[in-house]
Amino acid sequence: MPHRNAPLTETGRLRLARCVVDDGWPVRRAAERFQVSHTTAARWAIRYRQLGVAGMSDRSSRPHRQPGRTSADIEAHVLRLRREHRIGPLRLAARTGIAPSTAHRILRRHGQPPLSALDRATGEPVRRYERAHPGELVHIDVKKLGRIPDGGGHKVLGRAVGSPNKDRRSGVGYAYLHTALDDHTRLAYTENLPDEKAPTCAGFLRRATAWFAARGITVERVLTDNAWAYTKNTWRQTCHDLGISPRRTRPWRPQTNGKVERFHRTLLEEWAYVRPYTSDRERTEAFTDWIDWYNYHRPHTGIQGHTPASRVTNLPEQHT
Numbered sequence: 001m002p003h004r005n006a007p008l009t010e011t012g013r014l015r016l017a018r019c020v021v022d023d024g025w026p027v028r029r030a031a032e033r034f035q036v037s038h039t040t041a042a043r044w045a046i047r048y049r050q051l052g053v054a055g056m057s058d059r060s061s062r063p064h065r066q067p068g069r070t071s072a073d074i075e076a077h078v079l080r081l082r083r084e085h086r087i088g089p090l091r092l093a094a095r096t097g098i099a100p101s102t103a104h105r106i107l108r109r110h111g112q113p114p115l116s117a118l119d120r121a122t123g124e125p126v127r128r129y130e131r132a133h134p135g136e137l138v139h140i141d142v143k144k145l146g147r148i149p150d151g152g153g154h155k156v157l158g159r160a161v162g163s164p165n166k167d168r169r170s171g172v173g174y175a176y177l178h179t180a181l182d183d184h185t186r187l188a189y190t191e192n193l194p195d196e197k198a199p200t201c202a203g204f205l206r207r208a209t210a211w212f213a214a215r216g217i218t219v220e221r222v223l224t225d226n227a228w229a230y231t232k233n234t235w236r237q238t239c240h241d242l243g244i245s246p247r248r249t250r251p252w253r254p255q256t257n258g259k260v261e262r263f264h265r266t267l268l269e270e271w272a273y274v275r276p277y278t279s280d281r282e283r284t285e286a287f288t289d290w291i292d293w294y295n296y297h298r299p300h301t302g303i304q305g306h307t308p309a310s311r312v313t314n315l316p317e318q319h320t
Helices: 010-021 027-034 038-056 072-085 089-096 100-109 159-166 198-213 233-242 254-272 280-296
Strands: 138-146 174-182 188-193 221-224 245-248
Touching: 010 027, 010 038, 027 038, 072 089, 072 100, 089 100, 138 198, 138 254, 174 198, 174 254, 188 198, 188 280, 198 233, 221 254, 233 245, 254 280
Parallel strands: 138 221, 221 245
Antiparallel strands: 138 174, 174 188
């Protein structure tokens, strides 16, 4: 494909070459007619004589010989280290004695995906999935977040003054953010609760199910990790009462529940840590606006820039 400033497309090159070769135009006349240099007109005429229409395409600019190219043995060594240790160009360069940019080019040349696209446990490309309709699968997880004492924590007062807030005797403690996130729409429901015990998790599931139902979503399955609360009879009985099928991730595989894990990271970046708060109440009050913005107005890159609410059929107020 010609670059954006090229005076001739492949069609233009063919027309020029036919004027010279087939119609007998002088090269200079063809160059003036197509507003290119004499050298350019001559080149396309020669290629047309030698290769015909196929010669009008661009050729690779790679040289025929590359005496300075990294040897095949070093490239094989780099690829083996990548497979065995799953490390990036900087660490590969340190182990093989080449430049990081060279290691990066070797990986690119052999089609190696970036580490962010690999499962660190197996080294295989991450297989992303999305359920076909809302409610087919809801991801549930808990994020533990330190509470803020009145007057602010270390982000407001500094480390030296704010350090007593880490003391359990201060009574500040932790907030437990329970989240239910729909796999298809990414619509999220979050509650700030005092613990993550089995009765608390079961009560959260009942309220989350009712919240989704009010928006026309019937929860069919829930996916959780293997935390203690999700293995108890309380959780299983609640799922049974609600007509929900409980599922759990494989041990040591948090990627399976990655959508809600990623939501919690977004929640921390865009709400919990976005600015210093002077109290836990102030941060909690800010959450109501943030979760409404996330569900109804924030473009979500995981669903092609749509908002979660826009993927729910006939959801009230989804355009307000």
